[in-house]
Amino acid sequence: MTEPAEHQATHSLATRLSGFVACLVAVVVLVIASANMAAERMELLRGAERHAKDLSSLGAAMAAPDLHYRELRRLERLADSISAREGVDAVLIYDATGQLAASGGRALPGRIDAVTMATQSAQSGKPLIERIGGAVVSTHPVRWGENTEGALTVYIGASLVNHSILMSALRNLALCLLAILAGVIMARMMAERITKPLRELTDFARKVSVKRLAGTVDIRTGDEIETLGWALNRMLRRIDSSMNRIQRLAFVDPVTELPNRERFMRETEAALARLKDEVAVVALIDIERFRSINESLGPHRGDEALAAIGERLAFAARAADKVLRANFDQDAPSVIARLGADEFGLLIPSLTEK
Secondary structure, three states: OOOOOOOOOOOOHHHHHHHHHHHHHHHHHHHHHHHHHHHHHHHHHHHHHHHHHHHHHHHHHHHHHHHHOOOHHHHHHHHHHHHOOOOEEEEEEEEOOOOEEEEEEOOOOOOOOHHHHHHHHHHHOOOEEEEEOOEEEEEEEEEEOOEEEEEEEEEEOHHHHHHHHHHHHHHHHHHHHHHHHHHHHHHHHHHHHHHHHHHHHHHHHHHHHHHOOOOOOOOOOOOHHHHHHHHHHHHHHHHHHHHHHHHHHHHEOOOOOOEOHHHHHHHHHHHHHHOOOOEEEEEEEEOOOHHHHHHHHOHHHHHHHHHHHHHHHHHHHHHHHHHHOOOOOOOOOOEEEEOOOOEEEEEEEEEOOO
């Protein structure tokens, strides 16, 4: 069964985190900017109302004698001078009968009933102010002595407020872009700090899979990732210990601490595969009357005897390597193994005919 190909991530965690933080910063900044623009718009409208109210009050005081004496040219000049003020689009002066006496600036939009407002202000003797969208209309009664001679209307269009809001929107947009850029940079730095130990863990896991549980990972971040690294090291140590025990049970005889039959067969096959001009020697050694030792002294003494025999045979094999195989390969020494209850095997991997 073939192993699956190594999995490759299609999306970087750092990129995802950076995008998430950028979106979060953008949403927060847009909400704050929207709230700021709404508050600024209200403040601009209140400012426009105060401006219109002050101009209409001042204009009404200046227009009172001219309207009383019907000095229409002077009223026209007054209306033109007031309409020339910043943000003022139109100025209308009505007499007590609701007739237009003078005007300055451009015509009012059709949706604004200036005549009605002037009539109501003149009749009530009180100033009126009305907000229509982004525009402001302020009407102030014109008094001469105890009499009300008419009313003066000042119209401040939406262009002043809209221009200020547009400039505010541009400033907020620039701040939003700067905040997003700063958020992306900070998120990238944070993501790199988080993902660097994760990449180290990934590389370590890849190396472990190739080297079969060799090595440890050293990550010191002071957080959960460091805990994960230590847990991985502890798990690998336990797995390595378990694998060593499994291999020992599979290839080592527990009584004599010598290779068992399976290990002996593998070593023999490997030695035969390496042979060129040399010969290999395989010998079987059987212990005579070993059963009587078990029966007379017990299995425990029998195991001790097997261990002693195995130790002496291993010593003899090492000594024979030094004498008979003076130039033998240190990686391929002679092997003594326990093959059965009272049977041992000797393997000399390579021996010249001389």
